[in-house]
Structure formats: structure tokens, C-alpha cells
Amino acid sequence: MLATLLISIGLNGYSALQQAYFKLDISVNTEKFVDDSGAPDNNKMNLFNWDGLVQSALREFFPEVKDRDEKKELFAIISANAGYDLKEIIKKKALGSGSHTLSVWLHLSDDADQYLKGRLSIDIPEEDRRINNKQIAWVNSLVERDIAKLKFNKTFFTSADSREPESAGILGSVIGSALTLFVTIMFALPLAVMAAIYLEYFAKPGKITDFIEVNVNNLAAVPSIVFGLLGLSVFLSTFGLPRSAPLVGGLVLGLMTLPTIIIASRASIRSIPPSIREAALGLGASKMQAALHHVLPLATPGILTGTIIGMAQALGETAPLLMIGMVAFIIDIPTTFTSSATAMPVQIYMWSDSAERAFYERSSLAILFLVAFLISMNLLAVVLRRKFEKKW
């Protein structure tokens, strides 16, 4: 079952590992956008007509294109972000003042990309197609001249979301997920371990302890969207924490995984033979020392297994994030716990909802990436348990 699923997603997604690029030899005089010391001037760089530069370089391959509408069709085969990408490349190169000629690889548009991958059927009438006969001829001619080709899709792994499929990547959401999960583990793990030790060793049997236990067990079964609502009303409205931030996402997911980790930790602590603790107590250790120095280290593998499974569950959640504004279109890669961010499953959901055909294969590849992540986390849990588990 899982294999069928993975194979079908894999067949849809493998082609997103490649992306159509084209090579341009561009001569540029940097005097127009560097200041007196030769360092690039942001303002002047923004004002410079990068699209024009790319377009005129492209037109050199097709001097026969003169008509205004025809030019527009020609420019539609290259990425709408080509000018911006060129600007970023030149900014990074930090060319000194003067004239330079450099050859750069830029993205073709998503339609040209899909055509080259054979994902656009061309046996239907021209007016119903995303790419017309002229554009196909141009793309083919670029390929014949070895100027355009499919290369490894580095952008997919190095950039955040974009509206142009060719510039969209998963890095932003991967970092968003990482920041969120860091907050989750920092919040949930200590709290859960403390709660488990308290419930096992310190809580006096009685109505209050029973009440806490029933609550913990019930919390584990609460639908995740409810935690989102809680996050919205408590963290956002009452505490005034920022919307769309990994900090809030982490706290919400932490609350969600808390019962899972408590239950796993308690089971793990209970499986440690009482003789260990009794021996420690008999040698004069305090109750706290017996728990922290003797029981907890032995229970760690079990606790970690429970934590990793809880984390894997949190990694795949979108519903609670919807309520706290992490389901959003965000172009910048998040850098802090309070900057706006999304998470990997959210990114997949948003791409699968986009009209552009090229997002289809990208969401499939992102799913594979997420599943690989989940499987390796679960694998880690199994390995940890095998390695450190003691039979008594």
C-alpha cells in the first residue's frame, strides 16, 4: 500500500528534480549601479532595467522577431523572474566598476519547462495550449543550439516559495518546520518528562491525580484543529504573540504532542525495575535524586522514542497551523522564531492548490521529501530503542 503510494507520487514528482535552464552571455557595464567606491548600490540596482537586459540578450538569438506581440510571446518562454535572478547573481559576484561579460544560466518559464519534460500534450489545438507553435519552435531551437537544457533543479532546494514554479523551492518551509519543531521539543519534552516523573513517583493517589490522568489521556485524542483554536485565542489574542510565527506554531504543536510524550515517558519509567530506585533510596538518595540520577537515565531510550514519534506527528500537521496564520504565502526564508514562516505540509497544500501545472510535480517531490523525513525520524526512534533498550 505504502509502496504503491510512494511509487505513484514518485512518478509524478521525479521530474521536478530537473529544471529547464538557458544560457545567456551578457555584457554589462556596472558603472550604472555601483557607487563611487565600486560597491553595488541597492537603489540603483533596483532601478536598473534587468528584464530589458535579459530580453535584449535573448533577442540576439532570434533577430527575426520584431513585432510587439511576437516579442511578448518570445519573452514568455523565459522565467518572469529572470531579470531578478540576474540581479541577484551580479550582486553576489560583486563585480568591480567597469564593463564585464559573463555567461549565466537562467530559468526558462514553467510552460517551456513542462514542454521540455513532455508534460504538456501538444496534440491538441494551438489556442487551447499553454505554449503555442512559435514558442515551441523557439524552445527547440534553443535546445538544438545547446543553449537551453534540463539541469538539476538547485532552486528547489535553495529558495523559498514563489508564484513562478521555476523559482519556487522548499527551503523556506523546511527551515520554518525546523524552527517550529525546535520550539515544540524545547517546550514539550521537559514539561512532559517532569509531568511523567511527578505522576509516577510524587503524586499522591487521589481524586486530583485521577483527574490529571484522565485529562492527559483525553488530550491525546483531541483533534488537532482544536489546539489551533486554543493557540489563536490564548497565544495570539491574550498574549499578543505574532501571527504566522514559528514560536506560536511550536507552542501549539507542543501542546498537541505533550500528552503523547507524557504517556510514552510514563510507560518507559514504569518499565524500569523498582529495585533500581529502591536500591538508590536504600543507599540514602533522596526521592528526587533516585528519580533523576537513576531512573531517568535508564528510561531515556523509551522517552526519546515517544518524543520522536510525537515530533513526527507534529511535523505532518497543518490544521492547527491554519488558525495561527502559518498557512500563508511567504517569500522570505525565515531567520528567527518570530519571523513569518510556513511548514512543509503547508507548502505542499498550497502548491497542490495552485493553478500552474508545474506546481503539480513540485508538490509531489515535496511530498516525497516530507515522507523521507518522517520515515527517517521513525527509523531513528527504532534504532535508538534497539541500541539502548535493556532487558531486565
Added chain:
Amino acid sequence: MNNILKIFTAAVVGAVLSTGSLMAREGDQISIVGSSTVFPFSTIVAERFAKNTDFKAPVIESTGTGGGAKLFCAGIGLDHPDVTNASRAMKSSEKETCTANGITPVEYMIGFDGITFSNSNKAQKYSLTKEEIFKAVSAKIMSNGKMVDNGYKRWSDINPSLPSVKIDVLAPPPSSGTRDAFVELVMHDTCKKVYKMPKKGDDGYKALCSALREDGAVTEAGENDNLIIEKLAANQDRFGIFGYSFLDQNKDKVQGSVINGVAPSMGTIADSSYKVSRPLFFYVKKEHVGVVPGLQEFSDYFMSLAVSGSPLEAAGLIPKP
């Protein structure tokens, strides 16, 4: 183990302290909420805006028109969004909430979106009237001056010149703006203009002409329009209701039916000869202009892109003629 505990405690305390000093949002980012129909256009503008200026990229959430208006009108300050997108004009009740909270929404109309009634392009292209669509999807239909349960099973039952194919329509869910607009532009319009029903009262058209069939002829699909397109491609007898931008991107799979004699296209929607179209808006919080950096520039940039020949048109927006 003790050391680990100390590190944990320090990290948690540190995280809590560091957030205490922060504002509700990093104030240099524009926050946008609202309609899922405007969302794709808004994101294109936001990306270009961020890439061509030094302002930070706006954060855009797709909450639906109603949800967006609620968040937008909740108050002034960085806890609340600066812009809301809408696939209909702001309702008077929403405006009242805004005014009550001291908010002045500034309206920008960006263009139109057509709603299509589409099927697989391997099947026959239908030419329908609004009334025929009404008869196919409405829970109640007009018979001898009374509204009765809809019993039409096949298209040929509605109009003998239509093919003898089972009626099978995928409709968007009630939460979507597309559904609201379809109900208003096709169903209410038929009741008002063809059946001449009064607006108010128990037998007003809003009460009688808003429900879709529940006998299997109409299925509610999810918000994911790509899924509807896949389902139409798989079953040639099926119809789907979705926005023009999705038809435009998927013309190799689906075709839009001719409605009241006009086929949906950029041209017919812009000159309003295709009757199932609606205006799209975004609203800016006037009180935030000048406080949130780039807000006015963003609005101007959005309007400068809402013209013909722009990337927004390429994504399916139909600019004002």
C-alpha cells in the same frame, strides 16, 4: 542529566523572555488576508513588489472574503492585517464593524473574474442559458408558478435539444466565494429576471433559490479546484463550477460552456458580455498607511499591474477595460 535539564530550562526561559519584548508582528512587513480568488493575484504582486523594491515581502493568507473582512475590521494596530482581499464588495455590515473600530477601508477594484460551467474537452461543448443551469442544479424549480422539488435527471429533460446525458455537477463548497457568486449570478438572477420573484418575504428568491440539489445530481467538491479539473478529465459527463483562471490554465483538459450565447474568454468577461462574472477588490486600512512601510507603494503597485498585458492578466485576472 542535570546539565541537560539546566540547558533546557535556560532555553525555555530565554525564549519566553525574548518574546516579551517583541511587538505583535515584525512591523516592517505588510500583512494581507482575504479571498482565495484574489490570493493568486495578490501573491504575484507581493513577489514582484518584494523583488523590485527594498521593502520586505508581504505575508499573504487565504482566509476567504468573509474571514478576511472579519480579521481586517477587528481593529487598528500591528495585531491586525493591513489589507484584505475580496471577491465581492464589502458588505454594509462589515463596513459598520470597521467604522465601529475606527477603521477606514480604502477600496481598490482590480478587475473581474468569470465563473465557468465547464466539462472535459473530449465531450461535447454545451450551449446553455442561465435558466437551464438553474434547472440542473437548484434544489427547487418553478412549475406552474410554484417552487417544487427538482426532478430533472438528464440534460435532455431540461431541453430536448441537449444530449441525453445524466446531470452530474461538481459545485464548490458553501465556504467559497465562487459558490456565493455562482448562486447570486446564476440562481438568484434566474429567479429574479426569468421567474420575476419578489426580493423580500418568505417566497423571496433569496430564500427559495439558494440551495443546490442534494439528490446526487450535484456533488460538493472541496476548495481544491485542481481536483475538480482532474475529476472532469476522468468523467466526460460531469460538469464543474470554478473561476476563469483555472479554465485558462487547463484549456488542454476542460472547456467552458457557452452561457446565454457567450463563451467565457478574457474579452467577453472584460466587456461584460459574458454574464457570469464578478468584480474583485482589495481594501487597505487607511490608518496603517504611513505606519506600515510600503503600504501605499504596494497599493499603487497592485493597481499598476491590474492592467491588460500584465502578469496578472496572464494568471487569469480580467482587468478593467
